[in-house]
Amino acid sequence: MIASTVPSSSKSSINLLTYATPFKSSFLPSSFSIPPRFSPSTPRFQYLTITNVLKTADSPNLSSTASNLDSIFSNSKPTILVSEKLGDAGLDLLKSFANVDCSYNLSPDDLCSKISMCDALIVRSGTKVNRQVFEAAKGRLKVVGRAGVGIDNVDLQAATEFGCLVVNAPTANTIAAAEHAIALLSAMARNVAQADASMKAGKWQRNKYVGVSMVGKTLAIMGFGKVGSEVARRAKGLGMHVVAHDPYAPADRARAIGVELISFDQAISTADFISLHMPLTPTTSKVFNDETFSKMKKGVRIINVARGGVIDEDALLKALDSGVVAQAALDVFTEEPPKDSKLVHHENVTATPHLGASTKEAQEGVAVEIAEAVVGALQGELSATAVNAPMVAPEVLSELAPYVALAEKLGRLAVQLVAGGSGIKSVKVVYRSARDPDDLDTRLVRAMIVKGIIEPISDSIINLVNADFIAKQKGLRISEERVFANSSPGCPFDSIQVQISNVKSKFASALSDNDEISVEGRVKYGTPHLTRVGSFGVDVSLEGNLILCRQVDQPGMIGIVGGILGMNNVNVSFMSVGRTVRGKKAIMAIGVDEEPDKSTLKKIGDVPAVEEFVFLGL
Numbered sequence: 001m002i003a004s005t006v007p008s009s010s011k012s013s014i015n016l017l018t019y020a021t022p023f024k025s026s027f028l029p030s031s032f033s034i035p036p037r038f039s040p041s042t043p044r045f046q047y048l049t050i051t052n053v054l055k056t057a058d059s060p061n062l063s064s065t066a067s068n069l070d071s072i073f074s075n076s077k078p079t080i081l082v083s084e085k086l087g088d089a090g091l092d093l094l095k096s097f098a099n100v101d102c103s104y105n106l107s108p109d110d111l112c113s114k115i116s117m118c119d120a121l122i123v124r125s126g127t128k129v130n131r132q133v134f135e136a137a138k139g140r141l142k143v144v145g146r147a148g149v150g151i152d153n154v155d156l157q158a159a160t161e162f163g164c165l166v167v168n169a170p171t172a173n174t175i176a177a178a179e180h181a182i183a184l185l186s187a188m189a190r191n192v193a194q195a196d197a198s199m200k201a202g203k204w205q206r207n208k209y210v211g212v213s214m215v216g217k218t219l220a221i222m223g224f225g226k227v228g229s230e231v232a233r234r235a236k237g238l239g240m241h242v243v244a245h246d247p248y249a250p251a252d253r254a255r256a257i258g259v260e261l262i263s264f265d266q267a268i269s270t271a272d273f274i275s276l277h278m279p280l281t282p283t284t285s286k287v288f289n290d291e292t293f294s295k296m297k298k299g300v301r302i303i304n305v306a307r308g309g310v311i312d313e314d315a316l317l318k319a320l321d322s323g324v325v326a327q328a329a330l331d332v333f334t335e336e337p338p339k340d341s342k343l344v345h346h347e348n349v350t351a352t353p354h355l356g357a358s359t360k361e362a363q364e365g366v367a368v369e370i371a372e373a374v375v376g377a378l379q380g381e382l383s384a385t386a387v388n389a390p391m392v393a394p395e396v397l398s399e400l401a402p403y404v405a406l407a408e409k410l411g412r413l414a415v416q417l418v419a420g421g422s423g424i425k426s427v428k429v430v431y432r433s434a435r436d437p438d439d440l441d442t443r444l445v446r447a448m449i450v451k452g453i454i455e456p457i458s459d460s461i462i463n464l465v466n467a468d469f470i471a472k473q474k475g476l477r478i479s480e481e482r483v484f485a486n487s488s489p490g491c492p493f494d495s496i497q498v499q500i501s502n503v504k505s506k507f508a509s510a511l512s513d514n515d516e517i518s519v520e521g522r523v524k525y526g527t528p529h530l531t532r533v534g535s536f537g538v539d540v541s542l543e544g545n546l547i548l549c550r551q552v553d554q555p556g557m558i559g560i561v562g563g564i565l566g567m568n569n570v571n572v573s574f575m576s577v578g579r580t581v582r583g584k585k586a587i588m589a590i591g592v593d594e595e596p597d598k599s600t601l602k603k604i605g606d607v608p609a610v611e612e613f614v615f616l617g618l
């Protein structure tokens, strides 16, 4: 739920605001015929990525915008390539709007040669939409639709660079994936697949396939999002004791299902069964490895319906061989299909070929969800499930660009100040501005704050289009407050403050008098600066990385801490000291080019007058 004291950012309000580029009839070729859902007065939007708009903002090139629109609408029937099996209802919807080419099992070369004739591409997890595909599209490809959740097979950076919108279908296969996890859990516990194979080989091995019971056992759900919570509900029905680890899941959602949120180590060391439901991100890649397997209870059973890459497959093989992991049930693999995989052939592994989303119902659901999103995008509508593209007029972004950067960095800083295990539920953004509220659209800045907060903990790409949607899905309440500033209305914002309430902080001095994490920044000389942390005023450029350090306010502290960094080859780019009362406590904000190693950070912590410190990546 987004609470706002400034104009709301509902889908309809976006059409009224200057972020939209109104569709000018002079852009249209004379042969253009208006699709039935539109009248000439319907606003159209160009899908421009942040990157592209930032580039465009420096040297606006509206003629290329006109030619983009021209190419979108020069043919009343666009061409959509569907490269993997899609449900009929979705295909019918696509066919009513476009020429649809269903070509399954294309080789990478065939995909590249077809793509320059297509306006949209619809894929599932089996098609690699890499940079070569965007290059081969020669600018014609406008939209990639992922008929499912995970977008790790689409090169989002390349899509963004090539100005191609990527949309997905994030909700329609949740239940199917959860049901598959439960199916694998039960099949594994009772050796269903192995016993079936043995019978088909003419055997009758009742003693060999004695299973384990699920009732009363502890199941740890790793990633308590859409699929994870549905698995939890079902496992409770089986009489299991369910715990979950998800640093960012709200505790009340877990409580409502009767699930306790616990730390990663607690979860893996106490569980009899572990079911994985986190996205594949740089943080979760191979998070199940030699070290983490060694902390597990001997004889644990693991289910993976998320992504193969969250497990180090060699480490899992060793853990299975040593008996640390008694059994694994795997639907997903680092390489799909896996080649000569020892895991797949292991007698204690139950494997399925990425079937989590493969039910008739889910496939019809995702097909319709993705067809609507792709058709809507080709028609220029905003998409609630766009993953990489905001729609912002270049002239608006040109003014907002430095605030966009500031907003993302403030979000990133604020989330890193939250102590592990605190679920973030409520974020408040306070804008100080001299502008009339009607002249101040905060959607992009707010979107970037949400991006800064959520992106490090999720595989979602957040932008103007999807920020509210993702925040809502994550149970994150964003409220905004406008405070009048007696400054120049020439600048959209005097300052931006991000507050996170009801959480613990790993740096207590970041807490304001109201006990919320609070960071404030301003744009100075065109660059983002951090100007306040908790109750302490500072002034440091937000570049590289940052060390925040609270110490007793006494002479020589800058020299001591700066000296430690210098002696350890860490270059200090900026430094600022703020204090509340002379001689009491002070904060040092130190910008550093490199990340100091652990021993350097420990030396800072060992300085007697240093009371607390934290390292923050920007």
Ligand SMILES: NC(=O)C1=CN([C@@H]2O[C@H](COP(=O)(O)OP(=O)(O)OC[C@H]3O[C@@H](n4cnc5c(N)ncnc54)[C@H](O)[C@@H]3O)[C@@H](O)[C@H]2O)C=CC1
Binding pocket: 149, 150, 151, 170, 173, 174, 177, 222, 223, 224, 225, 226, 227, 228, 245, 246, 247, 248, 249, 277, 278, 279, 280, 283, 284, 305, 306, 307, 331, 332, 354, 355, 356, 357, 358, 457, 458
């Ligand atoms: N096998 C299949 O066919 C299917 C696989 N999936 C996969 O399942 C996964 C989950 O999907 P959804 O539940 O729809 O996504 P979601 O975004 O609703 O949930 C993911 C959860 O993981 C949490 N998370 C992020 N980093 C974490 C970390 N380091 N440790 C623990 N939790 C962390 C997030 O806070 C979030 O709550 C995705 O990877 C998706 O691609 C989804 C559908 C079908």
Ligand SMILES: O=C(O)C(=O)COP(=O)(O)O
Binding pocket: 124, 125, 126, 147, 148, 149, 150, 151, 173, 354, 355, 356, 357, 358
């Ligand atoms: O939605 C997801 O993330 C899935 O993994 C489903 O993949 P699929 O569409 O069945 O290839």
